Amino acid sequence: MATDVAVPAPSAAASKWKRLTFDTEEDVAVSLAKYTAELSAKFVAERGAFTAVLSGGTLIETLRKLAEPPYLETVDWSKWHVFWVDERVVPKDHADSNYKLAYDGLLSKVPIPAGQVYAINDALSAEGAADDYETILRQLVKNGVLAMSAATGFPKFDVMLLGMGPDGHIASLFPGHPLVNEKQKWVTHITDSPKPPPERITFTFPVINSSAYVAMVVIGAGKAGAVQKALSDKKTSDLLPVEMAVLQDGEFTWFADQEAVSMVRN
Numbered sequence: 001m002a003t004d005v006a007v008p009a010p011s012a013a014a015s016k017w018k019r020l021t022f023d024t025e026e027d028v029a030v031s032l033a034k035y036t037a038e039l040s041a042k043f044v045a046e047r048g049a050f051t052a053v054l055s056g057g058t059l060i061e062t063l064r065k066l067a068e069p070p071y072l073e074t075v076d077w078s079k080w081h082v083f084w085v086d087e088r089v090v091p092k093d094h095a096d097s098n099y100k101l102a103y104d105g106l107l108s109k110v111p112i113p114a115g116q117v118y119a120i121n122d123a124l125s126a127e128g129a130a131d132d133y134e135t136i137l138r139q140l141v142k143n144g145v146l147a148m149s150a151a152t153g154f155p156k157f158d159v160m161l162l163g164m165g166p167d168g169h170i171a172s173l174f175p176g177h178p179l180v181n182e183k184q185k186w187v188t189h190i191t192d193s194p195k196p197p198p199e200r201i202t203f204t205f206p207v208i209n210s211s212a213y214v215a216m217v218v219i220g221a222g223k224a225g226a227v228q229k230a231l232s233d234k235k236t237s238d239l240l241p242v243e244m245a246v247l248q249d250g251e252f253t254w255f256a257d258q259e260a261v262s263m264v265r266n
């Protein structure tokens with residue numbers, strides 16, 4: 001059972017925002033698969049392609065129902081283009097790789113053409129891999145696969161399916177780290193991530209905030225403190241990264257279980 005709350009986000013008065021709360025993680029997984037499949041159908045019909053950005057972490061497990069019937073058969077996987085909002089700079093077969101996590105949990109089970117899955121070049125340094133990934137994105141904009149936001153001048157992905165750490169970090173944008181203030185680059189790198197492994201690449205806030213749709217998926221009591229702060233209408237200057245995700249011209253949806261919103265006052 002979902003509780004659907006659609007109110008202006010305290011930090012995003014101008015952007016569309018809603019919170020969907022479910023009794024269990026299983027219910028979140030059911031709704032997230034439906035949401036993603038519906039967006040895929042919408043964008044494939046409108047523009048003949050669907051650009052989907054994944055995070056690592058627990059998000060991939062909660063996406064599991066997308067690789068099951070009916071979506072396994074009904075989604076037009078041939079039109080999908082898959083990206084990572086962040087990636088650890090490790091070999092693609094390493095246990096810490098976000099690519100490996102998504103491959104094992106989703107991509108190996110659905111028929112997305114291999115050339116439309118944009119993993120990082122794991123032979124490069126963190127800086128080199130970030131520059132290389134941005135170059136690939138720029139080429140996809142030229143090809144018309146990836147849209148641009150008229151509002152921001154940054155790429156506009158059709159959907160970003162994101163998780164959040166217990167500290168409120170999203171992508172590899174961590175609380176108090178200078179990377180949260182990057183305003184020019186599309187993709188940047190970090191060599192001192194407070195969460196291991198230390199070397200990562202990450203989309204920047206201008207790119208995240210240019211998305212058409214963002215699903216922020218939060219499960220479990222470990223996320224409750226950050227969820228409470230993010231959903232509070234009392235904003236302080238020490239914004240968590242998740243509070244800096246404010247879409248310019250898109251729709252932001254929280255998918256939460258009861259435990260994750262257990263500290264939120266309705």
Ligand SMILES: O=C1O[C@H](COP(=O)(O)O)[C@@H](O)[C@H](O)[C@H]1O
Binds near residue numbers: 055058162164165
């Ligand atoms: O390190 C990372 O952590 C976040 C959150 O992960 P979770 O396991 O707490 O859901 C994830 O979204 C990000 O992609 C990943 O690199």
